[in-house]
Amino acid sequence: MKKIIKGVIPAAGFGTRMRSLSQNIPKEMLPICKKPIIEYAIKDMIKSDIREIAIITHPEKTIMNDYISEFIKKESQNKPNTPEIYFINQTKRRGLAHAIYLAKDFIGQQPFAIFLPDNLVMTNMSKKNIYQPLTWTSQNQTGNINLL
Numbered sequence: 001m002k003k004i005i006k007g008v009i010p011a012a013g014f015g016t017r018m019r020s021l022s023q024n025i026p027k028e029m030l031p032i033c034k035k036p037i038i039e040y041a042i043k044d045m046i047k048s049d050i051r052e053i054a055i056i057t058h059p060e061k062t063i064m065n066d067y068i069s070e071f072i073k074k075e076s077q078n079k080p081n082t083p084e085i086y087f088i089n090q091t092k093r094r095g096l097a098h099a100i101y102l103a104k105d106f107i108g109q110q111p112f113a114i115f116l117p118d119n120l121v122m123t124n125m126s127k128k129n130i131y132q133p134l135t136w137t138s139q140n141q142t143g144n145i146n147l148l
Helices: 016-022 037-047 062-078 096-102 127-131
Strands: 006-010 052-057 084-089 112-114 133-138 141-146
Touching: 006 037, 006 096, 037 062, 052 062, 052 096, 062 084
Parallel strands: 006 052, 006 112, 052 084
Antiparallel strands: 133 141
């Protein structure tokens, strides 16, 4: 099985389920212990040796995009293996599946991980967990789904 080096973070949504909290800032920027929740997703990807991250965003989320760019710049000063970040705009919000679809050129034929930035799971997970696959087979195709 190929090593997973690409990750996708879908972060273009409205945040309607969190509307009272996310009315003025993107839900991915809501602070948990003084850090935006999206920072935890990016740090988990870094711990998992993800080398390239596509963040599916929306043009209205400039505060989030600016924060991520600055965060990665600071991380790369301290850690040489900081992943490359690519921003992909989802101009029409059509849901999670559409957001992942927009990353098709970034993903290519590579295996990839999806990290949802509005879900925070605190665990003592080792980076090897991302590589424990659930294998599936269909007509003429075989693939892997990795579950954390």
